[in-house]
Amino acid sequence: MLTSTVGALLLAACGSDSSSSDSVSDGGRPTVRIGVVGPESGSAPQFWTDAIRPVELAADELGEKYGINVEIVEADDGGTPEGASQAIQTLLNSEDVDALFGPPQSGNALQVAEVVQRTGRPWLLPAQAPALINPEADPNWAFRTNYASDDLATIVGDLLFAGGNRVGVVHSTDAYGQTSLEAVQAYAEANGLEIAAEEAIQPGSTDFAPSVRRLEEAGVTAVFMGITAGADTATVTRAMVQEGFRPELKVTNATILADFEQLAEPAQWENLVFVDTRRLAEGAMAEISADYEKRYGEAPILPTNVYSFFAGMDAYLQAVAQVGDADDYDAVREAMESVPAVSVRGESIASPFSADDHELYEAEDQAAWYVYGFDAQGSLSLQGTVADCLGAAGC
DSSP, X not given: OEEEEOOTTOOTTOOSSOOGGGXXXXXXXXXXXXXXXXXXXXXXXXXXXXXXXXXHHHHHHHHHHHTOEEEEEEEEOTTSHHHHHHHHHIIIIISOOSEEEOOOSHHHHHHHHHHHHHHTXXXXXXOOOGGGSOXXXXXXXXXXXXXXXXXXXXXXXXXXXXXXXXXXXXXXXXXXXXXXXXXXXXHHHXXXXXXXXXXXXXXXXXXXXXXXXXXXXXXXXXXXXXXXXXXXXXXXXXXXXXXXXXXXXXXXXXXXXXXXXXXXXXXXXXXXXXXXXXXXXXXXXXXXXXXXXXXXSSOOSOHHHHHHHHHHHHHXXXXXXXXXXXXXXXXXXXXXXXXXXXXXXXXEEESOOBTTBOBSOOSTTGGGSEEEEEOTTSOEEEEEEHHHHHSSSOO
């Protein structure tokens, strides 16, 4: 399904046959057509919901800030690589969009990466597979607005292996899970360490007990869960409780925020933490989440993705405002590479991109990333920074 969403700043008059003369409205404001692709249907609609809604929010707020009219064109990829290919082809060929946002899932994004590179349009994505940003591509059209899975693995590696822990890895059998496993493997090899056990979970699986028993038999004391969906993380932690397996540390990623709290019980988040570079319960993240809830009547499922898409919109619309013509794709891409700062509700990230670095976040100051857990009521609880957790006091 392909639809157009038009809000207060959206121009319905802009057709699919855009040209340089069409990219400026009668009022003299540049007009952009942004294609948003994600799993509106399929097994993970939360990734779609928290892709389209932040783009809508940012179109209103940032379109006014930068003096740009924004038209949003939606495309459903059905949550599959094949669907992503069809959606991207439609957006690029039939809808002739000026920029692409998504797909938010790594496997689907990897499926369309070559087509996007070949066609040449600015591409903003929160998907975390490292291969999506190809440093050898010249030019590189992909701009990641989230951290990469290998950055996360570098950061959590110190936590996992601290104190001589025997580490096990549980990963989903998709692109994100596989790259998460490979990243932890690379960390272990680089530091002369060994992973005691590796177990995979099929998305949607309901039985993880045999894998839990193998983790326990391997003497695992710290588990890293590189899992795409919070529901699958809940399956894993439920099996741990049922089997009486209580590792000293369970580390996962921010995708746990989707569905985990609703599906899990307090015993499942015992000793469970995840690491993120952003403050999730205060500042810009909390402010955007509040506005999101006011507009849509519910809190965001994946607030980190909401933040990421908002940051991407800021970088892209800044670049269009500088160039003055969304159809000049090369000039817009170059302008994105020189954006001085991305601002999310007054929270700035200086020099987010460059010609040889299309990653919004870097893992250089890994000790400053934040460690989160859950309190007894299932609410987010800031445990401290990575440095704090590795210090004498611990988390």
